[in-house]
Amino acid sequence: MPTTTLEPWLVKSMPELIALARAMEQDAVDGYRALAARMRAENRPDLAAVFDLLVAEEMGHLDNVDRWRSASGGESVGIPVLVPEASFDDEGAGVVAPELLSAYRAFSMAVRNEERAFVFWSYIAAHAPTPEIRVSAERMAKEELGHVATLRRERRLAFHAERQSSPRATKGDLPALESRLAEHLAQMAAAPEADSSERLHALATGARTRADRIIGIPFIGTPLLDNLPEPVSGQAISLSEFLLDCYLDLAEREKQEEPRLRAQAYAGELIASLPFLRAFPRA
Structure with missing residues (x-):
């Protein structure tokens, strides 16, 4: 099981790596789902829709990890792992007044979460004990880079939608x-x-x-x-x-x-x- 200290975060086997990847994606799904529910309760369907989109995005990532787990023989099922503390951070969106939130802020939060995941998997790859773990961690890092690109595009669209007139x-x-x-x-x-x-x-x-x-x-x-x-x-x-x-x-x-x-x-x-x-x- 990985330690809870920041460095080093050790992943000793492929089943453990896949289990950790799944736990991190599930953490994000649960976090965005809770935020979507809160926005509906606060009568903010516009923001609930944004968080629903983020849930769908993370569910797609989770499905990819599950297919990877099945292809590897499913050995990671039931392996206990500790998710990094910074795996998902709602940056106060779960408690802040809804009127202070916006689609741009929501996507900005999601972008930073994906950036942290990219850095995490890059670190795992750099300190991998075997070539197989290194290659797999690099695969996760590349996938997170793709997620960053997708969410940053969504954030740009939200920025332009919220700002009628652009600066020079x-x-x-x-x-x-x-x-x-x-x-x-x-x-x-x-x-x-x-x-x-x-x-x-x-x-x-x-x-x-x-x-x-x-x-x-x-x-x-x-x-x-x-x-x-x-x-x-x-x-x-x-x-x-x-x-x-x-x-x-x-x-x-x-x-x-x-x-x-x-x-x-x-x-x-x-x-x-x-x-x-x-x-x-x-x-």
Whole structure:
């Protein structure tokens, strides 16, 4: 059984990995189902519909895990596992006044849950004791990356639906945005009060490296860059969020394997950086 400490989270066998994957998906199903029921009780059918959609999405993930379990012989049935504490977080949606919720906030919460799941499975893959567990954990991480892309699209639609008039927009390009992100991160690292300068410098180096590689081998392009909201370039966190959307979109648009894998890798790097940046003052 995995330990409850953050590091290391050990998965010692394939049946245990599948059981853990199923428990995490079931946790999300139960969480969104409870939120949908609460919204109906509070006479918010619009938000109940959003959470119903999230339940359906998670049920699809659960069905995939069940098919995987059946294909593996069903050995994971009945194996006790401890779900990571951060597996599903409703971020207060279960208690906050319904009038303070929105479809955009609901999808934002779902996005962050999927991002955490991606980071978790990436960690499991990196510390896997066998090649079989590593490959399977990487499979889960890739599936979570697809879930992130789906929910971020839904969040964008919710944002535009809730906001009748968009702010002024400009055209952007990936290398310039990555370079700007590197500058923001370097400035944050140089601040006197910065107590995580090493991590910030590493993230800045990653952004510069991505910019250089894109200049050398460009992607095909994403329409998201045709409509760059002006405030996006003002902060490291907003830049990272926007760049992540771009790479997720490119991962779906690219037809060749090499650029598709490169876009997925860049998306993974940004997802891994977001929890740190979200907790950083004035990011």
